[in-house]
Amino acid sequence: QVQLVESGGGLVQPGGSLRLSCTASSLRFVLVDMGWYRQAPGNQRELVATVTSEGSSNYADPVKGRFTISRDNAKNTVYLQMNSLKPEDTAVYYCNAHFRAFDAWGQGTQVTVSS
Secondary structure (H helix, E strand, C coil): EEEEEEECCCEECCCCCCCEEEEEEEHHHCCCEEEEEEEEECCCCEEEEEECCCCCCEHHHCCCCEEEEEEEEHHHHEEEECCCHHHHHHHHEEEEEEEEEEEECCEEEEECCCC
């Protein structure tokens, strides 16, 4: 059974940084595209960033220049480095693995940006 386990969320002040990690098990990590999504209260889940199996990355406009997605295939792990955090970045962040018709999601990790 595929499992995605996120970590690294927490409370941070505006302007601060956090790094999220997502470790996958029971899948051919090198073949799948990985992504981070987020959902704030009352909002739909939205794309934050993705990285393909070849290493190409894509970012949502609100996070461009502040967030960086990366992957370590040897560790079956994808990261999201978040800098210059804003209160509007507050949300539950979810890890996603995608391959053709297959999708798997992590349980989510809370990120709260507040002074």
